[in-house]
Amino acid sequence: MPIITLTTDFGEKDHFVGAVKGAIYTEMENLKIVDISHSISPFHSTEAAYIIQNAYKSFPPGTIHIIGIDSELNPENRHIALKLDGHYFVCANNGIISMLAQAIKPEKIVEINIHDRIMSNFPVLDVFVKVACHLARGGTLEVIGKPITEIKELVGIKPVVNSEGNQIIGNVIYIDNYGNVVCNINKQLFDDVGKGRPFKITARRANFDEIFSQYSDAINFETPKERREEDGKKLAIWNSSEYLELAIYKSNPTTVGSASSLFGLQFRDAVTVNFGPINQ
Structure with a gap:
């Protein structure tokens, strides 16, 4: 059974986490959703990167990790999906993955390009869920994005x-x-x-x-x-x-x-x- 994890800065008060889970189950009923954390400090990419780096290894290979931190799409904040260490990650290209990629090189990275088919101002709910469920069904990265080789790096994470x-x-x-x-x-x-x-x-x-x-x-x-x-x-x-x-x-x-x-x-x-x- 596929596993999708959620890591966000949404907190527990608002409807966002429940809405994302509902959207996943609407796409696919036969899977498991695991919350890693929804208490990341708002827009804190370094904090999110540290938590993801230390949590993902406990999950089986093939797990899909949605990271909903600073995910609004704009020309300087594109969306990416990648395979790294046997796991899939769906997030914004804002440096979060660079902490993981210091030690382990991603096997494949794509810049997500399905936005023209989706009207949304809530990309985690609409775009990231679509991508994650596509991967959970066994779909490939190439179908939802164009291959890229470089990702943004976080500032100040290297001593x-x-x-x-x-x-x-x-x-x-x-x-x-x-x-x-x-x-x-x-x-x-x-x-x-x-x-x-x-x-x-x-x-x-x-x-x-x-x-x-x-x-x-x-x-x-x-x-x-x-x-x-x-x-x-x-x-x-x-x-x-x-x-x-x-x-x-x-x-x-x-x-x-x-x-x-x-x-x-x-x-x-x-x-x-x-x-x-x-x-x-």
Whole structure:
């Protein structure tokens, strides 16, 4: 049975998500629809790219992913469909796919050209649904678009390594539901540049010289609980996607605060890693 996933910035209040699902089932009844997220920050392509990159791999090959972020058609924001890593993606050519395409080259990309057959000011509902259902029926990309080779790239998603090879300058690309801060520095780049050297991570007023594999690794459970440094403890970890994440142990953004609020970090803020002899 075909699977179509939905990732949008529509939220849950309005009719948009329900309307899109209804349109899919009107086209095809025998399929499954899975919501990845409808809580993407409005028009936030980088946030959407991070979520899609880390969600799509859990689905079986052949899954079709509709991405409804900044999807209004205009001369600078065309619509595309592509096959990448055995999955199909239908979205606007606004850079979202470039994060996925850094590591895996798309097998085929087309610019969707069926708009002259559809009157719409809601392209996710009308255009993207038509394309996704066409693919779900086993249709080919060439039928709904013309082949292209280049896609837009998001600005600021690639960290920079200095010429001396002892510093990585990255940025905040995502803040999760717990207020944890995800940077665009992955473990492979960190290991390649660091070569096992001591390091210091700096993000505004927060500094780190150790990176854990999971949150609880930062807690010394041999210390009696009443003397343990636990609540509010800051830490850096490699998250499940192997991106550098700055966090507060068991944080709650609405009560005790979070890494984002306590460190003063927001989207695109700089996160720097210096390697070599570190002056404390």
